[in-house]
Each structure stands twice: as C-alpha cells, then as structure tokens.
Amino acid sequence: MNDTDTLNKEPGTNIDYNVIELDIEGMDCPSCAMKIERRLNKLNGVKNAKVDLANETASFVITGSDTNLDFVKGEIDKLGYKAVEQQSDEDELTTEAEKQKARSLFKKKIITSISLSVIIVILGMIDHISALSFISMDAANWISLPLSTIVVFWCGSKFMKGFLADIRARSAGMDSLIAIGTLSAYFYSIVILLFPSVSGEHMHTVYFESAAMIITFILLGNYLEFNLKNRTHYAIKSLTELQAKKAVVLRNGNELEISVRKVKVGDIVLVKPGERIPVDGTVIEGTSSVDEAMMTGESLPVERTAGENVIGGTLNQNSYLKIKTAKAVNDSLLSKIILMVKDAQKSKPKIQRIADKVSAVFVPLVIVIALVTFFVWFSYVGQTLSFSLLKAVAVLIIACPCALGLATPIAIVLGVGKAAEHKILFNNAEAIENVNKIDTILFDKTGTLTYGKFDVKRIISHNGLSSDEILKIAASIETFSEHPIAKAVTAAFKINGNDLYDVKGFVMSSGIGVTGNINGKNYKIGGANLTRLENLALSKKSSSQNIYLYENDILAGEIELSDKVKDNAAEILTKLKADKYRIAMITGDSSVTASDIASQLGIEEYKAEVMPDKKQEYVEELQRKGAKVAMVGDGINDAPALSKSDLGIAIGTGQDIAIQSADVILVKGDLENILALFKISRKTITVIKQNIFWAFFYNAAAIPVAAGVFAGIGLTVTPVMASMIMALSDVVTVLLNSMRLKYLKIR
Numbered sequence: 047m048n049d050t051d052t053l054n055k056e057p058g059t060n061i062d063y064n065v066i067e068l069d070i071e072g073m074d075c076p077s078c079a080m081k082i083e084r085r086l087n088k089l090n091g092v093k094n095a096k097v098d099l100a101n102e103t104a105s106f107v108i109t110g111s112d113t114n115l116d117f118v119k120g121e122i123d124k125l126g127y128k129a130v131e132q133q134s135d136e137d138e139l140t141t142e143a144e145k146q147k148a149r150s151l152f153k154k155k156i157i158t159s160i161s162l163s164v165i166i167v168i169l170g171m172i173d174h175i176s177a178l179s180f181i182s183m184d185a186a187n188w189i190s191l192p193l194s195t196i197v198v199f200w201c202g203s204k205f206m207k208g209f210l211a212d213i214r215a216r217s218a219g220m221d222s223l224i225a226i227g228t229l230s231a232y233f234y235s236i237v238i239l240l241f242p243s244v245s246g247e248h249m250h251t252v253y254f255e256s257a258a259m260i261i262t263f264i265l266l267g268n269y270l271e272f273n274l275k276n277r278t279h280y281a282i283k284s285l286t287e288l289q290a291k292k293a294v295v296l297r298n299g300n301e302l303e304i305s306v307r308k309v310k311v312g313d314i315v316l317v318k319p320g321e322r323i324p325v326d327g328t329v330i331e332g333t334s335s336v337d338e339a340m341m342t343g344e345s346l347p348v349e350r351t352a353g354e355n356v357i358g359g360t361l362n363q364n365s366y367l368k369i370k371t372a373k374a375v376n377d378s379l380l381s382k383i384i385l386m387v388k389d390a391q392k393s394k395p396k397i398q399r400i401a402d403k404v405s406a407v408f409v410p411l412v413i414v415i416a417l418v419t420f421f422v423w424f425s426y427v428g429q430t431l432s433f434s435l436l437k438a439v440a441v442l443i444i445a446c447p448c449a450l451g452l453a454t455p456i457a458i459v460l461g462v463g464k465a466a467e468h469k470i471l472f473n474n475a476e477a478i479e480n481v482n483k484i485d486t487i488l489f490d491k492t493g494t495l496t497y498g499k500f501d502v503k504r505i506i507s508h509n510g511l512s513s514d515e516i517l518k519i520a521a522s523i524e525t526f527s528e529h530p531i532a533k534a535v536t537a538a539f540k541i542n543g544n545d546l547y548d549v550k551g552f553v554m555s556s557g558i559g560v561t562g563n564i565n566g567k568n569y570k571i572g573g574a575n576l577t578r579l580e581n582l583a584l585s586k587k588s589s590s591q592n593i594y595l596y597e598n599d600i601l602a603g604e605i606e607l608s609d610k611v612k613d614n615a616a617e618i619l620t621k622l623k624a625d626k627y628r629i630a631m632i633t634g635d636s637s638v639t640a641s642d643i644a645s646q647l648g649i650e651e652y653k654a655e656v657m658p659d660k661k662q663e664y665v666e667e668l669q670r671k672g673a674k675v676a677m678v679g680d681g682i683n684d685a686p687a688l689s690k691s692d693l694g695i696a697i698g699t700g701q702d703i704a705i706q707s708a709d710v711i712l713v714k715g716d717l718e719n720i721l722a723l724f725k726i727s728r729k730t731i732t733v734i735k736q737n738i739f740w741a742f743f744y745n746a747a748a749i750p751v752a753a754g755v756f757a758g759i760g761l762t763v764t765p766v767m768a769s770m771i772m773a774l775s776d777v778v779t780v781l782l783n784s785m786r787l788k789y790l791k792i793r
Contacts, residue, residue, distance in 0.1 A: 065105070065106075065107055066105065066106055066107070066108060066115060066118075066131075067103055067104070067105045068103065068104050068105075068119065068122070068129045068130060068131055069102060069103055069129070069130040069131075070082065070097065070102050070103060070104050070122065070127050070128070070129055070130075071102070071127060071128040071129075071130060071144060071145060071148060072126065072127040072128055072148070072204070073097075073099055073102055073127060078099065078127065078208070078221075079097040079098070079099040079455075080097070081125060081208075081211065081212070081215065081217065082095075082097045082104060082122060082125060082127060083095050083096065083097040083104075084215070084217065085121060085122070085125060085215060086104065086106055086118065086121070086122075089117075089118065089121060091108055091109050092106050092107070092108060092109075092118060093106065093107045093109060094106060094107050098455070099455055104122070104129070106118070115131065119131070124211070124214070125211040125214075125215065126204070126207040126208055126210075126211045128144075130144070152269070153269075155200065155201040155203075155265065156201070156262075156265050156266065156269055158196070158197070158200070158201055159197050159201035159202075159258070159261055159262045159265055160262055160266075162193045162194075162196060162197050162201075162258065163197060163255070163258040163259050163261075163262045165193060166190045166193050166194055166197075166254050166255045166258045166259075167255045167258075167259065169181075169186040169187075169189055169190050169255075170186070170190065170252075170254070170255045172186045187235075187238075187239055187252050187254070188239065190235075190252065190254040190255070191235075191236065191239065191254065193254075193258070194232060194235075194254035194255075194257050194258045195232075197257070197258040197261050197262070198228055198229070198232050198257055198258070198261060201261055201262075201265065202224075202228065202261035202264075202265070204221070205221045205224045205225050205228070205261070205264075206221075206225055207221075208220075208221025208222070208225070209221050209222050209224075209225035209226070220409070222409060222413070223409060223412060223413070223442045223443065223445065224260070224261075224264060224442075224443065226413070226416075226442055227260060227416075227438075227439040227440075227442035227443045227765060228257045228260050228261060228439075229257075230435060230438070230439050230442075231253040231254075231256045231257040231260070231435070231436075231439055231765060232253075232254065232257040234252075234253060234431075234432070234435055235252035235253050235254050235257070238252050238432075239252060253432070253436070253765075256436070256439070256764070256765045259765075259770075260439075260443055260765055260768075263770045264443075286384060288322065288359035288380060289306070289324075289358070289359060289375075289380060289381075289384075290306050290321075290322045290323070290324035290358070290359075291305070291306060292304065292305060292306060292324070293305075293306045293309050293315050293324040293325065294315065294316045294317075295309060295313045295314060295315055295316070296313075296314040296315075296316060296368075297313070301316060306324045306325070306375050307375055307376075309324065309325055309371055309374065309375060310371065310374065311371055311372065311373065311374055312370065312371060313325075313370075313371045314330070314368060314369070314370055314371075315327065315368075315369045315370075315371055316366070316367075316368055316369075317362045317366070317367045317368075317369060318362070318366060319334070319362060319363060319364050319365055319366065320361075320362070320363070321361075321362055322359065322360070322361055322362070323336070323356050323357070323358055323359065323360050323361070323362055323367070323369065324358055324375070325358045325369065325371045325372075325373065325374075325375060325378060326355070326356070326357055326358045326371070326372050326373040326377075326378045326379055327355070327356060327358075327369040327370050327371045327372045327373070328353065328354070328355055328356070328369065328370050328372060329350050329351060329352050329353065329354050329355075329356060329367055329368070329369055330352055330368050330369065330370050331352060331367070331368035332351070332352070332365055332366050332367040332368055333349065333350070333351040333352070333365060334349075334350060334362050334363060334364055334365035334366070334367050335347040335348070335349055335350075335363040335364050335365075336348055336349075336350045336356060336360050336361065336362055336363065337360060337361040337363055338357060338360045347363055350367070355372070356369060357378075357379050357380070358373075358375065358378040358379065358380050358381075359378075359379075359380040408445075408745075412441065412442065412445040412749070413442070415441055415445075415749060415753065416438040416439075416441040416442045417438065419434075419437050419438045419441050419753040419754070420434045420435060420437065420438035421434075423437050423438075423754065436764065436765055437752070437753060437754045439765040439768075440752035440753075440763050440764060440765045440767075440768040441749055441752045441753050441768075443752075443765055443768040444748045444749065444751075444752040444763065444768035444771060445745055445748065445749050445752070454734050454737070454738070456737075456784045457730055457733045457734045457737060457784045457787060458475050458478065458730070458734075460730075460733075460784050460785065460787040460788050461478060461726055461727070461729070461730030461733075461787050462475070462478070463787075463788070464726050464730075464787055464788065464790055464792075465722075465723065465726050468719055468722045468726075468792060469712065469713035469714040469716075469719065470710065470711070470712055470713070470719055470722060470723050470726070471710065471711040471713060472709065472710055473708065473709050473710070473711070474709065476709075477693060477709035477710050477727075478727045478730050478731065479727075479731060480674075480692055480693045480709065481676075481693060481710075481723060481724060481727035481728070482727055482728055482731050483674045483692065484627070484674050484675070484676045484692060484693055484724075485626075485627065485628060485673060485674050486627065486628040486629075486630065486668055486673040486674065486675045486676070487622060487627050487628070487629055487630070487675075487676045487678065487720075488630045488631070488632055488664070488665065488668070488675055488676065488677045488678065488687070488691070489629070489630070489631045489632070489649075489678045489679075490631075490632060490633065490661075490677075490678060490679035490680065490684050491631055491632075491633035491635060491639075491640065491643055492530060492609065492633065492635070492680075493530055493680040493697060494678055494679055494680055494697055494717075495611060495612060495615050495631065495643060495647060495717075496609045496610060496611050496612060496615075496643065497609065497610050497611075497612055498530040498609065498680070499530065499534070499609070499610075500530055500531050500533075500534035500607040500608065500609050501534060501538075501607065501608050502517070502534060502535065502538035502605055502606070502607060503606045503607065503608050504606045505517055505603060505604070505605055505606070506592075506603060506604040506605075506606065507602075507603050508601045508602055508603055508604070509597065509600060509601070509602050509603075511597075511602055511603055513603075516595055516602065516603035516605070517535070517538060517539050517605070518539060518546070518547065519547065519564060519569060519595060519597075519602075520535050520539075520571055520593075520595050520603075520605060521535050521536045521538070521539035521540075521546060522546040522547040522548075522549050522562070522564060523549055523552065523560055523561075523562040523564075523569060523571055524536055524560060524571065525546060525549075526549070526552045526554070526560070526562075527554055527560055531573075531593060531607065532560070534607060535593075535605060547564045547565070548564070549562040549563065549564055550562065550563045550564075551563045558572055558575045558576050558579060558657070559571050559572020559573065559575070559576040559593075560572070567597055567598060568597075568598055568599075569595060569596065569597055569602075570582075570595075570596040570599070571593060571594070571595050571596075572593060572594065573592070573593050573594070573634070573635060573636065574634070574635060574636035574637075574639075574654075574655050575634050575655055575657060576594065577594060578655060580599075582594070582596055582599060582601070583600075583601050584601070592604045592605060592606050592607065593605050593607065611643060611646050611647065612717060614716075614717060614718055615647055615717055616646065616647050616648060618717045618718055618720060618721060619647055619648060619649065620648065621721060622720070622721070623648075625724070628651070628673070629649055629651070630649070630651040630652060630653075630668075631643070631644055631647075631649045631651070631652040631653075632652065632653045632656050632661055632664055632687075633652070633653070633654055633655075633656065634654075634655060634656055634657065635654060635655070636654060636655060637654040637655060639654070640652050640653075640654035640655075641654070661677075661684065661686065661687040662686040662687045662689075662690045664687070665677060665687050665690045665691050666690060669692070674692045674693075675691045675692050675693070676691060676692065676693040676694075676695055677690075677691035677693070677694050677695065678695045678696075678697070678720070679694075679695075679696065679697070680696060680697035680715075684696075688708045693709050693710065694708035694709045694710070695708060695709070695710045695711075695712065695720065695723070696708035696710070696711045696712070697712055697715045710723060722792045725790075725792060726787075726790065726792070729786075729787060729790055730787060733783060733784055733786065733787055736783055737783055737784060740783070748763075748768075748771065751763050752768055
C-alpha cells in the first residue's frame with residue numbers, strides 16, 4: 047500500500063520526496079529481503095529502503111523528480127520478485143488472489159519435488175531392490191536425469207532465479223549457496239553419465255538424488271518457515287479485521303454504500319446496530335452503547351450520544367447512529383495504530399544490523415571454505431573427485447545463513463504483536479532495545495499518575511463577580527483549549543445550559559495558561575506558573591488545586607478543582623522500585639500539589655512548577671549524570687521531554703503531539719501496561735540474543751563437520767543430510783524459540 051502519495055519537502059530543502067510502501071511477492075527467506083534492500087539503497091533518488099520479510103513489504107523514500115516508481119518496481123522485478131502497489135480495496139483483493147495463486151503453485155512444486163525425489167532415491171538403490179532387478183543401473187541413471195531436471199529447474203526455480211539475480215547484482219546470498227551446491231551435484235552426474243571413466247572405480251555413481259533431495263528438503267524448510275511466519279502476523283490481522291470495508295454515507299439526501307477509503311471528511315455516515323463504526327467522527331444524531339474494548343481496552347460498553355466522539359473500528363451495539371466524519375480512513379486512530387505496528391515490525395534494532403553485516407560477508411566466506419574443502423580433499427588428501435565434490439557441496443548447503451537472517455525479524459514481529467495485544471504500540475523497533483537500557487523513569491503528574499479528569503468543587507469570588515459569572519467567563523475562554531482542566535471548566539458550565547461569551551484574541555501558552563478578550567476586558571486563566579511568571583497577586587487562602595481568573599491583571603476569582611491519583615499508581619511504582627528503577631515526578635503544578643501527590647505515591651524525587659522547556663532540560667540534566675531516562679507523559683507540554691528522553695512513553699488517552707513524540711504508546715492509558723512493556727521488551731531482546739547465538743553456534747559447528755574435519759572419527763555429513771539439517775535448524779533454533787513470545791504470560 048502506498049501510505050502517502052502526496053509530495054512533501056525534505057526539511058531545509060526544496061527537494062520533493064514521496065514515501066512509498068510496496069507489497070513484494072516471491073520473498074521467502076532473509077537473503078531475498080537483504081538482496082532487495084541492498085539494490086534499492088543503491089538506486090539514485092531512493093533513500094531509507096527497508097524490506098520486511100515478515101510482512102512481505104518494502105518501504106522507501108523517492109526524492110526529486112529523476113526517479114519514478116515504475117523504474118523502482120522494474121528494478122525489483124529484475125531481481126526475480128514482483129512489486130505491487132496497492133491503492134484501493136480492489137488492488138488489495140487482486141494482490142491477495144495473486145498471493146493465493148503463488149501459494150498454490152508453491153505447494154504443487156513441493157508435492158512434485160517430494161514425489162520425484164522418492165522415485166530418484168529408489169532408482170539410486172536399484173541394485174538392492176530385487177523387484178526392480180530388470181532395470182539396469184545405467185537405465186536407472188538415465189531415467190533419473192529428466193526427473194531430477196524437473197526438480198532442480200522447475201521445483202527449485204526460485205533458487206536458480208535468485209542465483210542469476212545474485213550474479214547480476216554482483217552479490218551472493220542463500221540462493222547462491224543452494225544453486226551452486228545443487229548444480230554441482232547435478233552437472234557432475236551428467237558428466238558421469240556421458241563419460242563414466244571420469245569417476246574411476248565408481249563408474250555408475252551419480253548424485254541426482256542428492257541434487258533432488260537438497261531442493262526437496264530446503265523447499266520443505268521454506269514451507270515450514272512460511273507457515274510459522276504467517277502466524278506472526280496475528281497482531282496486524284486482528285487489527286485490520288476491525289476496519290470496516292464499506293460505509294453507508296448520506297449524500298444529496300440519498301444513502302450510498304461506498305468503500306470506506308472513499309469516505310471524506312465531513313461526510314455523514316449511517317451506522318446500524320451491530321455494525322462496526324467505519325470512521326472517526328462525532329455523533330450528530332442517535333444514542334447507543336459502543337463497545338470500544340478492542341481500541342481502548344475498556345471492558346464495558348460506553349454510551350455515545352450527540353456531540354460525543356466515536357472511534358473507527360469500534361462496535362455500535364444497540365441503536366442507530368448518524369456520525370459526521372472527522373478524519374479520512376487513512377488518518378483514523380485505527381489506521382495510525384496499524385501503521386505504527388507495521389513500522390515497528392519493519393524497523394531494525396541495532397542488534398539486527400550486526401547480524402546483517404555478518405550475513406553480507408558470511409556467504410562469500412562460505413564459498414571460499416567450500417572451494418578450500420574441495421581442493422584439500424582432492425589435491426592434498428588424494429580423495430576421488432566425487433568424494434571431494436560432495437564435501438564441498440555439503441559445506442555450501444549446511445552453511446546457508448537463514449537462521450541468522452531470521453533471528454531478529456521474527457522475534458521483533460512476535461514481540462510487537464504481543465505488545466499490541468496489550469494495547470502497547472512501538473513507534474520503532476529500536477524502542478524495544480532501548481527499554482532494556484532504562485534505569486530512571488520520569489513521570490508527568492496530570493493525566494499520567496492522576497486521572498486528569500478534574501471536577502469543579504467550588505468557585506471563589508474576589509472582585510464582586512458572582513460564581514456563575516466567573517464560571518461563564520472562564521468557560522468561554524477555556525472552550526478553545528483541549529487541556530483536561532479546560533474540559534472540566536466547560537463541562538461544569540454546560541450544566542447551567544447558558545450561552546458562552548464571544549471571545550476575541552484567544553492565546554494559549556503551553557504550561558502557563560490561556561488569555562482572551564471579552565467585551566473589551568482582558569482575561570487570563572492559569573495556575574502556579576501563570577501567577578509566578580507574571581507576578582500576579584494571589585489570595586492568602588488560595589489552594590494548591592486552584593486556577594485563577596484575572597480581569598485586567600486583577601484577581602477576579604478562583605476555581606477550585608479536584609483530581610484523583612490513579613487507583614493502581616502506588617502499586618505500580620512500588621513494583622518498579624523493586625525492580626531497581628529510579629522514580630521521579632515532574633509537573634507544572636505548584637509545589638504544594640506536587641508534594642501532596644508525591645507523598646501519596648511514595649515518590650521522593652520530584653520537581654514542581656516546571657515549564658515545558660524546563661522538563662526537557664531536566665531530562666538532559668539526568669542524562670548528563672549518566673541516567674538512561676524514560677519519560678512518561680500525555681500532554682502537549684510533555685512533547686519536548688518525550689522527544690529528548692532515551693525512551694518516550696505516551697499515555698494513549700493524551701494528545702496527538704505527545705503520542706507523535708513518543709517511542710511507545712500505551713493506548714489504554716493503564717499504568718500497569720508499563721510493567722507489561724518492560725516484560726515484553728526484556729523477553730524479546732532475550733529471544734533475539736538466543737536466536738543469534740544459536741544461529742552463529744550452529745554454523746560454526748556445522749561447517750567443520752560438513753567439510754569432513756571429523757571424518758577420521760566417523761562424523762561426516764552428506765549433502766542430503768546437510769539440506770535436511772539446514773532446513774530443520776531454521777525452524778528449531780529460531781522460529782520455535784521465537785514463538786515463545788506469542789504465548790508469553792504477562793500477568
């Protein structure tokens with residue numbers, strides 16, 4: 047899918063760029079992904095190419111006008127793969143049909159390969175099968191030739207195409223190792239058929255069964271990888287299944303059913319009971335219970351009525367709703383969540399880059415080792431040509447670095463998927479790695495440690511204005527703000543049902559307050575930071591939870607608010623402390639309020655009356671002292687600190703800018719998910735390290751055995767055994783180990 051088909055400008059330049067995502071058909075091993083990625087990154091005008099084997103996609107940036115998408119797709123096609131750009135539901139259906147067709151052909155090739163290989167093996171053992179004594183060994187060998195040709199060049203065509211693509215790209219991958227090994231056995235056997243004397247005393251010894259069985263076992267390994275890899279997509283699949291495909295919109299008085307992709311901002315969408323809400327929007331007619339559990343984690347349905355917002359992907363339960371679309375489907379919360387999960391699964395942590403670099407030099411090294419093996423056995427030891435060749439082929443086959451290439455991406459996909467199950471979203475895979483480096487967790491107060499759902503307790507007048515008038519003035523100004531305090535003030539005013547004043551010159555200063563002009567008078571509303579920065583007078587009886595209304599810089603009234611510490615906050619912080627994390631709190635509220643909350647939660651280290659830029663400075667101060675800082679916040683004023691911290695964790699119930707600035711988003715807003723975040727990340731990195739260790743250990747141990755180093759003690763490996771071991775090693779050492787993440791118990 048092309049995530050964005052509009053041109054943007056690179057920061058600081060006039061260069062156009064376009065972010066592209068393509069589906070790639072025909073990838074089935076890490077070598078394929080690395081080959082495409084290397085090729086894309088070498089193209090002029092293409093930047094930041096990332097190829098994701100698990101999701102079968104390639105994403106990259108096209109800059110300038112010299113490079114077009116068709117050219118890039120053509121370069122991918124030259125490598126033996128097919129690049130597909132999805133732009134509509136029809137494209138998606140077509141692509142899925144093509145994939146299904148490819149899977150069906152793949153199965154046919156495996157069945158054919160197994161069937162013919164069994165026949166070839168039987169023909170190779172004809173001297174030991176009395177029932178087939180009427181067939182001579184020469185005849186059996188000639189029968190094996192066309193059968194093995196079908197297996198090698200049709201069933202194993204993807205390896206041969208990959209080998210040719212490697213030659214054109216002047217690189218070497220897994221396909222090269224398999225093709226060189228298989229073709230060596232195949233063509234050597236043809237030479238023996240035509241010139242039997244070449245093999246000396248073994249005049250009838252051919253290795254068609256080796257060539258065929260190598261292809262068969264590796265195809266079986268690929269098939270097992272394919273099935274297990276598909277299981278890793280459960281997070282994306284479960285999310286995409288929440289997206290409605292169609293929507294009923296009201297246009298020119300008519301009800302039209304259209305693709306949800308074609309719904310525009312401002313369209314009126316009709317949703318019947320039992321249907322999934324297709325778009326993010328505002329209810330303009332009707333009242334219904336909406337099941338939002340799949341999006342927010344709330345177990346009970348919530349009542350939604352006119353004027354309230356609904357989220358695309360949630361389920362309308364019991365009544366008719368008419369909804370005004372607020373966001374196009376590509377900008378909806380669900381689409382953003384899906385995109386974030388995909389991006390996190392595609393991105394590579396630093397540990398994977400090490401494995402990629404090793405893989406890049408590993409294949410050429412294996413080819414050299416195979417050549418050395420052949421010459422040592424043939425020239426130095428004095429073994430036969432066939433024996434020496436088989437040892438070299440065994441080295442090529444057993445050393446295929448599939449396990450090394452799969453070690454990180456499969457674990458990342460599963461780890462990100464497990465996190466998504468618990469409504470934890472990663473903006474990138476590096477965040478998973480960074481979680482494990484954190485030793486200090488810095489919490490914002492409002493909306494993070496507290497519910498951030500303020501109630502107006504009472505109103506105090508100072509210059510003769512009535513309580514109702516103070517509330518009306520404050521609500522008129524605060525209606526332009528999205529801050530939780532602003533929402534509390536406007537909600538309290540709505541109870542009275544009066545009209546608001548007309549406000550001119552509204553200005554919001556993040557972390558300070560808001561200002562506006564009503565009937566020629568200037569009003570300011572804010573808390574401790576406003577009074578301190580502008581040196582405004584306070585009442586001696588002012589409470590730490592109050593906000594202040596100033597009329598022409600004279601205190602007109604106070605609004606006393608109440609907020610509540612989250613029920614499980616103290617318990618979560620206690621567990622984090624038990625895990626040796628340093629806990630601190632930072633807030634723009636007064637010292638009295640901060641002290642009260644810190645006392646309730648057992649936080650010894652805190653800072654109060656802190657401006658947004660100072661929050662960032664405090665993060666930098668901690669970092670200069672050697673701390674690895676995770677910042678947890680939800681508001682606009684937290685965005686700079688979230689960006690600066692080693693790990694930004696945004697409470698998903700907060701504001702968009704905080705979410706965009708973070709590395710991790712807790713969609714549900716539950717602090718308990720911080721514990722889940724650390725557990726999933728630790729386990730994912732552990733699994734990656736185990737996978738890489740076993741992949742390296744396997745190759746380090748297997749190559750000497752295949753080369754015949756231990757032949758003197760009877761430990762030796764044939765090419766067929768090598769292909770079997772290689773295929774199974776990927777599944778056992780990497781895939782099955784990674785699958786433990788899917789069944790990880792969080793609580």
